[in-house]
Structure formats: C-alpha cells, structure tokens
Amino acid sequence: MNPRIWDISPPVHEGAPVFPGDTPYRQRWAATIAPGCPVNVSEITLSPHVGAHADAPLHYDAEGATIGALDLSPYLGPCRVIHAIARGPLVEWAHIAHAVERLPPRVLVRTYQRAPVDRWDGALAAYAPATIERLAALGAKLIGIDTASIDPADSKTLDSHQVIRRLDLRVLENLVLDEVPEGDYELIALPLKLVTADASPVRAVLRELTSP
Incomplete structure (x- = not known):
C-alpha cells in the first residue's frame, strides 16, 4: 500500500486571510480559451506569505539570504508533529516537553483545534523564544x-x-494540522526558487513513515 499523505496547506484563493496590510491573493485571466486562443492563462498577484509559506532570512534580517538562495534540505525529511492545542498565547516548553524525546530535525506544532482558514486571527498563538532555543x-x-x-x-x-x-x-x-495525529512523519514543503524574495509559498505535505 502507498504511504498515506496529509496535505497541510490551507486553500489559497481571493479572500484567503493575510496579515493586515499584506498583499492579498488576486487572480485575473490574461487569456481565455476562445476562437484564436487555445489556452487559459492566468495572472496572479500575492504576498509570498499567503497560505503555507517558508520565511527567508531576508524577511527578518536586512542582510539575510533570499528564499531562492537557501539549501532545500531543511524542508524535506523526518518531522515530528506536536500538539499544544489552545494552550495560550505562546507555545511554552511545558506544552511540548512530552514529545521531544529523540527529536527529528523538523518540528511542527499544532495550536488550533480547527485552523481559521477563512479569516484572520489577530490572537494567534506563537512560539516563546525560549522554546525555540531549547528545540x-x-x-x-x-x-x-x-x-x-x-x-x-x-x-x-x-x-x-x-x-x-x-x-x-x-x-x-500557516500550516493546517487539524487532521494530523501527534507523531513522526516525512515533511515535504519545498519553497519556490524566488531568487530575490523574502519568502515563498509551499505546498506542504506530510507523508506516513514506512518500515524499511
């Protein structure tokens, strides 16, 4: 049997929530199938932070690397999903300490019972800096x-x-982990090779680990 795959990317469309002031997703048709035109071709405008996305160092460091310059290996490989659902405004070490033994190099934390894919959440949960240090x-x-x-x-x-x-x-x-049980998976979430950008959308998925 093929390993199960969880799509952990939110839908991206006009009206998808964005950080207040950020550029929302917009799409228009540059060409449509008609006599003399054999194809549909769309044009999109969006922030690279729309939907599931990878931040580049350039996003938070004026001298940081762009997303297209980064090594892809961190975005592909063994991963652990840890639940810290509705535990408060910050993910503290006590919220995830139950699941850090033999930790793989990639950690995703679920904070929502149901991710608000249709609205902006100004009260979103975030990481406590000390939690990142310990991870x-x-x-x-x-x-x-x-x-x-x-x-x-x-x-x-x-x-x-x-x-x-x-x-x-x-x-x-901006991942969607609603249906993902706590545990270990293979993460696949490759950013686009946007050579001057501060972030990139990703189609993030988790794949069930299989025994050798």
Missing part, C-alpha cells in the same frame, strides 16, 4: 506552526524570528 539545542533545524506567525501578531520586535536568525534555523508558517 535547537536538541537538534531542530526547522520549526513550523499552524498560525500565521511564530511571533504574536502585534509584535514589533519579532523575538522568535530573531532567535531563528541567530541560530540559522528555518521556519514554516
């Missing part, structure tokens, strides 16, 4: 979350992003 000390190279940011929505200092910058970690945001 990195256990070997984590990528962290992810099912909210729009690893920092509180109203943060002006982006403390958790600055920990990511200092430790050279990678981050995925």
Whole structure:
C-alpha cells in the first residue's frame, strides 16, 4: 500500500486571510480559451506569505539570504508533529516537553483545534523564544506552526524570528494540522526558487513513515 499523505496547506484563493496590510491573493485571466486562443492563462498577484509559506532570512534580517538562495534540505525529511492545542498565547516548553524525546530535525506544532482558514486571527498563538532555543539545542533545524506567525501578531520586535536568525534555523508558517495525529512523519514543503524574495509559498505535505 502507498504511504498515506496529509496535505497541510490551507486553500489559497481571493479572500484567503493575510496579515493586515499584506498583499492579498488576486487572480485575473490574461487569456481565455476562445476562437484564436487555445489556452487559459492566468495572472496572479500575492504576498509570498499567503497560505503555507517558508520565511527567508531576508524577511527578518536586512542582510539575510533570499528564499531562492537557501539549501532545500531543511524542508524535506523526518518531522515530528506536536500538539499544544489552545494552550495560550505562546507555545511554552511545558506544552511540548512530552514529545521531544529523540527529536527529528523538523518540528511542527499544532495550536488550533480547527485552523481559521477563512479569516484572520489577530490572537494567534506563537512560539516563546525560549522554546525555540531549547528545540535547537536538541537538534531542530526547522520549526513550523499552524498560525500565521511564530511571533504574536502585534509584535514589533519579532523575538522568535530573531532567535531563528541567530541560530540559522528555518521556519514554516500557516500550516493546517487539524487532521494530523501527534507523531513522526516525512515533511515535504519545498519553497519556490524566488531568487530575490523574502519568502515563498509551499505546498506542504506530510507523508506516513514506512518500515524499511
């Protein structure tokens, strides 16, 4: 039997929620099938932070690397999903300590019982910076979350992003983990090779691990 796959990407369409002030998804048809035109061709405008996405260091560091310059290996490989559902505004170490033994290099935290894919959540849960520090000390190279940011929505200092910058970690945001049981998977969430961009949309999936 083929390994089960969980699609952990929210739908992207006109009206998909974005950070207030960010560029929403828009689409228009540059060409449509008609006499003399054999194809439909669309034109899209969007922030690279719409939907499930990978932040580049450039997003939080004026001298940081662009998303297209990053090594892809952090976005592909063994991953652990940890549940910290409705535990408060910050994911503290106590909320995830039950699931950190033999931690793989990629960690995704579920905070929602049901992700609000149809609306902006200004009260989103974020990572406590100390939690990221401790995950990195256990070997984590990528962290992810099912909210729009690893920092509180109203943060002006982006403390958790600055920990990511200092430790050279990678981050995925805006995932949908509603149907994913706590446990280990293979993560596949490759960013586009956008050579000057501060982030990239990803089609993030988890694949069931199979025995050798």
